[in-house]
Amino acid sequence: MSRGTAERVVSAPLVAASHQRRFVLGDRIFRAIAYGAALLIMVIAVIFLIALVIPALPAMTKFGLGFFTSRTWDPVRNQFGALAAIYGTLVTSAIALLIAFPIGLGAALFLAEDARLSLLRGPLSFLIELLAGIPSVVIGLWAFFILTALMRDKVDPFLQHTLGFLPLLKGTPSGYGFLTASLVLAIMVLPIMIALSRDVIRAVPRELREASLALGATNAETIWSVILPYARVGITGAVLLSLGRALGETIAVTMVIGNTMQISASLFASGYTLPSVIANEFTEATGNVYLGSLFYLGVVLVLITIAVNVLARLLIWRFTGSGRAAA
Amino acid sequence: MSLPLVRILVDRVVGALVVLCVMVAAIPVLVLFLFVVIKGFPGLLTPGFFTDPPHPQGVPGGGVLNAIIGTLEIVGIGSLLAVPVGALIGIFLSEYGRNQVGDTVRFISDVLTGLPSIAFGIFGYTVVVLTTHHFSALSASIALAVLMLPVILRATETALLLIPNSLREAGLALGAPRWRVTLEIVVPAALGGIVTGALLAMARAAGETAPLLFTAFGNDIVQTNPLQPMGALALTVFRNALVPYPNLQDQAWAAALLLVILVAATNILARLYVGRIQR
Amino acid sequence: MTRVLIALSVGASVLLAACGGTSVAGNPSTGGPAVITPPAAALTGAGATFPAPFYDAARFAYNQKFSQVTVNYQAVGSGAGIQQLTKKLVDFGASDVPMNATELTAAGGSDAVVQIASTLGTESMAFNLSGVSNGQLKLTPKTIAGIFLGTIKKWNDPALAADNSGVSLPNQAITVVHRSDGSGTTYIFTDYLSTVSADWKSKVGKGKSVSWPVGQGASGNAAVATRITQTPGAIGYVELAYVLQTNMTQASLQNHDGQFVIPSPEGATAAASQFLAVNPTQFSIVDAPGQKSAPISGYSWLMLYKDQADKTKGTALVDYLDWLVTDGQQYAANVHYAKLPSNIVKDDINSLKTVTSGGTALLPSSVAAPS
Numbered sequence: 001m002s003r004g005t006a007e008r009v010v011s012a013p014l015v016a017a018s019h020q021r022r023f024v025l026g027d028r029i030f031r032a033i034a035y036g037a038a039l040l041i042m043v044i045a046v047i048f049l050i051a052l053v054i055p056a057l058p059a060m061t062k063f064g065l066g067f068f069t070s071r072t073w074d075p076v077r078n079q080f081g082a083l084a085a086i087y088g089t090l091v092t093s094a095i096a097l098l099i100a101f102p103i104g105l106g107a108a109l110f111l112a113e114d115a116r117l118s119l120l121r122g123p124l125s126f127l128i129e130l131l132a133g134i135p136s137v138v139i140g141l142w143a144f145f146i147l148t149a150l151m152r153d154k155v156d157p158f159l160q161h162t163l164g165f166l167p168l169l170k171g172t173p174s175g176y177g178f179l180t181a182s183l184v185l186a187i188m189v190l191p192i193m194i195a196l197s198r199d200v201i202r203a204v205p206r207e208l209r210e211a212s213l214a215l216g217a218t219n220a221e222t223i224w225s226v227i228l229p230y231a232r233v234g235i236t237g238a239v240l241l242s243l244g245r246a247l248g249e250t251i252a253v254t255m256v257i258g259n260t261m262q263i264s265a266s267l268f269a270s271g272y273t274l275p276s277v278i279a280n281e282f283t284e285a286t287g288n289v290y291l292g293s294l295f296y297l298g299v300v301l302v303l304i305t306i307a308v309n310v311l312a313r314l315l316i317w318r319f320t321g322s323g324r325a326a327a
Numbered sequence: 328m329s330l331p332l333v334r335i336l337v338d339r340v341v342g343a344l345v346v347l348c349v350m351v352a353a354i355p356v357l358v359l360f361l362f363v364v365i366k367g368f369p370g371l372l373t374p375g376f377f378t379d380p381p382h383p384q385g386v387p388g389g390g391v392l393n394a395i396i397g398t399l400e401i402v403g404i405g406s407l408l409a410v411p412v413g414a415l416i417g418i419f420l421s422e423y424g425r426n427q428v429g430d431t432v433r434f435i436s437d438v439l440t441g442l443p444s445i446a447f448g449i450f451g452y453t454v455v456v457l458t459t460h461h462f463s464a465l466s467a468s469i470a471l472a473v474l475m476l477p478v479i480l481r482a483t484e485t486a487l488l489l490i491p492n493s494l495r496e497a498g499l500a501l502g503a504p505r506w507r508v509t510l511e512i513v514v515p516a517a518l519g520g521i522v523t524g525a526l527l528a529m530a531r532a533a534g535e536t537a538p539l540l541f542t543a544f545g546n547d548i549v550q551t552n553p554l555q556p557m558g559a560l561a562l563t564v565f566r567n568a569l570v571p572y573p574n575l576q577d578q579a580w581a582a583a584l585l586l587v588i589l590v591a592a593t594n595i596l597a598r599l600y601v602g603r604i605q606r
Numbered sequence: 607m608t609r610v611l612i613a614l615s616v617g618a619s620v621l622l623a624a625c626g627g628t629s630v631a632g633n634p635s636t637g638g639p640a641v642i643t644p645p646a647a648a649l650t651g652a653g654a655t656f657p658a659p660f661y662d663a664a665r666f667a668y669n670q671k672f673s674q675v676t677v678n679y680q681a682v683g684s685g686a687g688i689q690q691l692t693k694k695l696v697d698f699g700a701s702d703v704p705m706n707a708t709e710l711t712a713a714g715g716s717d718a719v720v721q722i723a724s725t726l727g728t729e730s731m732a733f734n735l736s737g738v739s740n741g742q743l744k745l746t747p748k749t750i751a752g753i754f755l756g757t758i759k760k761w762n763d764p765a766l767a768a769d770n771s772g773v774s775l776p777n778q779a780i781t782v783v784h785r786s787d788g789s790g791t792t793y794i795f796t797d798y799l800s801t802v803s804a805d806w807k808s809k810v811g812k813g814k815s816v817s818w819p820v821g822q823g824a825s826g827n828a829a830v831a832t833r834i835t836q837t838p839g840a841i842g843y844v845e846l847a848y849v850l851q852t853n854m855t856q857a858s859l860q861n862h863d864g865q866f867v868i869p870s871p872e873g874a875t876a877a878a879s880q881f882l883a884v885n886p887t888q889f890s891i892v893d894a895p896g897q898k899s900a901p902i903s904g905y906s907w908l909m910l911y912k913d914q915a916d917k918t919k920g921t922a923l924v925d926y927l928d929w930l931v932t933d934g935q936q937y938a939a940n941v942h943y944a945k946l947p948s949n950i951v952k953d954d955i956n957s958l959k960t961v962t963s964g965g966t967a968l969l970p971s972s973v974a975a976p977s
Contacts, residue, residue: 030506034419051453076813106348135534172779220341248443250537259786259823270822284686284788309441383662569829
């Protein structure tokens with residue numbers, strides 16, 4: 001995709017035809033419309049920011065940066081802090097990636113290049129793409145009725161029985177809380193993790209792989225010392241994009257996290273995440289400070305996800321060459 | 328020249344692990360589908376499911392007609408807004424966008440793609456609901472349109488860039504102005520990609536819940552006026568799941584199945600379309 | 607007069623109303639006294655989940671009768687109801703706590719909003735404990751406060767065991783479930799706790815949402831009920847209707863007079879009868895004296911703007927609300943709410959008569975409360 005050439009080639013006849021007024025006028029109008037559309041998305045982005053920041057101002061001026069260090073969320077006394085929600089968001093996303101990263105990478109390696117069971121590859125790819133398309137509320141519904149009970153009755157007691165000495169696994173499992181939410185998030189980011197890693201691994205030049213095998217390396221050794229080092233940057237990008245999705249996931253998490261504003265070392269405890277606080281309390285917040293605090297949470301959430309996504313894009317662009325035309 | 332046993336062993340273990348990973352990744356999908364189909368299917372067959380709005384607790388019957396109409400209308404209006412604008416921006420990117428402006432648009436579009444869906448709900452609430460003083464289907468459509476925009480414009484750009492330059496040159500050589508070449512030759516040739524992008528965006532929008540919470544708001548009455556609050560399948564699933572009444576919970580499963588079918592059908596349609604065009 | 611006619615023709619239950627379809631009184635051509643036929647309108651209301659089953663049944667029956675009026679009620683929580691009315695996003699708000707002075711100021715002044723009591727209900731302590739049946743568990747104000755303050759952590763705590771001789775309470779952790787959204791149910795419950803426990807009053811206080819010492823949150827009465835049903839060892843405060851309709855187990859509660867009662871609509875009526883003067887500023891009826899009083903009872907309120915910008919919509923709205931507090935009350939019993947006492951209905955109708963559009967009252971002055 002050599003950029004620049006297209007522009008030049010296409011423009012040349014245009015210059016030649018420039019004496020034809022009618023043509024030039026039509027082209028100018030069309031060009032103006034296209035630029036107008038481009039301008040529109042910029043305007044939307046600006047309005048987006050304004051719509052988020054202005055209503056947050058009452059809370060921003062009242063709490064300032066102390067908002068980030070306070071764990072109080074007390075609508076009665078009108079005191080708000082984001083720490084517990086930020087904690088919940090980061091913990092659930094981190095655990096989700098811890099689960100999804102190895103599984104996703106393994107699955108991507110299989111789908112990208114494993115010669116075995118090649119008949120299965122198509123259907124498996126299809127299945128995983130289907131998962132990406134399932135609405136998050138449906139995953140939430142399943143998690144709410146099926147997964148919470150499974151966690152409470154089987155998984156959590158088992159973990160507590162075997163690893164109960166860890167402070168992470170203290171307390172009474174209710175089925176709702178950080179661990180269940182993390183698992184739901186892991187399921188939800190898996191398709192992204194797999195699809196992006198698979199594409200990155202496929203982009204590793206064939207010659208490298210064949211050279212390694214020809215030198216006598218086993219498949220595992222080739223993966224470890226040739227493919228993964230080469231694809232490292234791209235895979236990091238895939239992880240970051242998955243992280244971006246996990247951080248912002250709202251509905252499914254809201255249904256299983258337990259909705260309690262607290263910081264607890266136990267993974268069985270219930271908590272809250274930035275998006276789920278907003279989803280639960282947005283329509284009911286009375287007063288500018290309460291509502292402003294929710295918008296403030298929104299600003300924090302949006303800034304974090306933008307930072308993560310931009311970083312991810314930069315890494316993936318570096319790997320695949322350019323962002324243009326490679327969506 | 329056989330390899331040392333350890334190396335073979337490691338190779339086998341890694342190979343097995345990789346297969347295991349695929350299985351672990353595929354299991355949740357199968358389990359999920361199984362549950363949604365088994366728990367949702369009986370609900371689809373209940374009389375009135377497709378033809379009645381919800382009834383209050385204690386009144387037998389009731390369905391999700393309000394939500395079916397709502398989802399179709401909200402996504403429909405959202406698409407009417409997003410598809411032309413998105414396609415136009417895509418055209419801009421491929422035909423005029425190899426510059427600073429284009430890169431800015433691409434950056435904004437990527438940022439929008441990564442934003443949490445709840446942020447679009449806040450956008451719809453502040454920009455439309457607060458200014459019109461009414462929850463409405465339209466505010467939800469606008470929120471979803473912004474959410475769909477990046478998908479459509481990127482798909483359009485990619486599709487247009489795949490059109491060989493020779494096609495453009497041929498058109499120009501025949502003396503056609505550039506705008507006609509673009510609209511009458513390039514865009515029709517790339518239509519498959521554009522339609523696919525639009526369908527994928529619609530499938531994503533139909534499944535979204537978070538952007539509807541503070542915009543469409545929900546409505547248990549069949550409502551077709553886009554300026555009024557409106558129900559949606561995703562809202563039905565979310566709200567009914569949290570209610571302690573078994574009949575409403577069954578309705579949530581059935582609505583979930585319907586939603587999955589709708590989204591999957593749109594996705595498959597998108598693929599079929601691509602297949603047909605590419606042939 | 608008209609009201610009585612309509613009431614007769616509609617039939618006794620929601621079920622009948624739903625199946626009946628044709629109602630004579632809705633048709634103005636039948637002669638006799640002029641029937642008020644509301645203009646066509648789509649009304650939107652939002653708020654409390656506490657009375658939602660009643661509002662749902664009532665709006666359905668009303669629409670069967672007057673098909674030109676649709677009422678969309680979304681149970682999103684009392685806080686949300688007030689918030690959205692203030693922002694004029696809905697036509698009427700619903701809350702279990704009337705708007706206070708600050709909220710009224712935000713809505714345009716103490717005189718801008720009309721608030722009427724719409725129904726009377728009571729809260730239960732629902733629990734999930736295998737082997738302990740409905741009404742078997744006895745809770746006193748002290749143990750309820752202890753559980754929600756986190757000082758009573760296990761079901762076999764000595765304080766609980768002392769009140770429950772003969773009941774085998776397991777050595778199981780108590781999972782407290784509370785509301786995560788701004789809720790009138792929470793207000794009534796924390797109002798009760800603040801009344802009976804000085805500790806609670808100083809540490810937590812009362813409000814539509816409070817900073818909970820223990821437990822996990824769920825949004826809406828329905829979600830709390832669902833969470834309790836799903837979680838062994840859980841306890842929470844839930845509006846009676848949700849408990850009875852889903853066959854949850856609930857505790858006997860010790861009232862002000864020291865009697866243990868199982869919350870019921872009759873208990874709510876008994877509690878309400880102890881407080882004759884109830885108005886939007888003096889509305890608490892928790893911890894009522896009386897042998898039969900259910901201790902955690904309360905009215906639920908509807909609020910609308912006194913000056914209606916849209917006359918057609920305003921007319922339909924006051925007509926609907928007038929119907930709701932009179933004929934509509936017949937739908938209360940089916941969903942386990944108590945009928946409003948007649949003095950409250952009178953107050954409501956007088957309040958509705960003050961609603962105007964462009965200076966003219968929307969409810970005819972001839973409308974009176976049924977005797």
